[in-house]
Amino acid sequence: MNMGKVTCDIGISVDGFVAGPNQRLEEPLGEGAERLHRWMFEQPDANAEVIEKITDAGAFIMGRNMFGPVRGGWGGSDWRGWWGEEPPYHAPVFVLTHHGREPVPMKGGTTFNFVTDGIESAMAKAREAAGDRDVAVAGGAQTVNQYLAAGLIDELRLHIAPVVLGAGERLFADVGDPGLEPVAVSHTDLVTHVTYRVGR
């Protein structure tokens, strides 16, 4: 069986931040960071092809902060993600966490699975679930940086918003040089899309 690629789509400011400063429940991406994603919400047609690819994967991996704001163990929390009853993934999602929890099936084919034994284990599980389709590392910054540092991402798709955040979470922090090669670019007035092939 052919294996799919491991992809990663991430929105980033022109000065290299993927989330603004002072992240909190009311502003989970930090101050000003909603401007990173204006192109998705204001220009869904002009960016349709790019947007479609973001969720075109057989399995997803995300960090605990991306799944939800719950600190410490899950306790009695029944948090089911930010995305309502039918999340846009339509596939298994593997959430990296230190705290185990039973899988949470959602409408439309998304199931949130909780992985407590590290990024490589999560990748193995996602690969298996995805079959010959791609695995998408969905974020946030720390999770993407961990996978980049481990050399486990094949294709990085940066969506560079023309905004300066000035502070926040930096993509590429402490990842070494992942070996990037730009293979495709496009733009609208609200975003520049750059696809990088990754590999030393």
Add this chain to the structure above:
Amino acid sequence: MNMGKVTCDIGISVDGFVAGPNQRLEEPLGEGAERLHRWMFEQPDANAEVIEKITDAGAFIMGRNMFGPVRGGWGGSDWRGWWGEEPPYHAPVFVLTHHGREPVPMKGGTTFNFVTDGIESAMAKAREAAGDRDVAVAGGAQTVNQYLAAGLIDELRLHIAPVVLGAGERLFADVGDPGLEPVAVSHTDLVTHVTYRVGR
């Protein structure tokens, strides 16, 4: 008379640095930063159009560090820039410095002029010298950031090298949000060129 644009071409790493750490005389752009410019030296033909535009201006402005490594006053220094007897500018160059010095004429039309009364004065002088041609802010990072913060750049052309520097001088540090709009993109395997229109 029509006024030209104020442009700025600058090479930048994918993580937002325009110079590496530990800049010194032997390595004026800092560690690893020569990789920012591989596209210019290894792919002059594929990037010919972009390269030609970099020096297509009627006057240039640069910071003192870009002109040379001389610290403090000029003293008896006869430093004439990094570029040999015939620099690639072929036009007046205005060097921002705290220390006045007589103009230094070079071969091929370049004259280095030394401006001690600030960035707006340098811009006025460059505008006058350029006539209806463009004025190019040639670098380095601090100079570009000062002009961005002052709202004096019309077109910012980023040449994004697919390398991670991890540390060094950051473009966009403390500039606020300059109001960027991507208007053109292209790439080779060694660089992504993004032209931004600037203006709040």
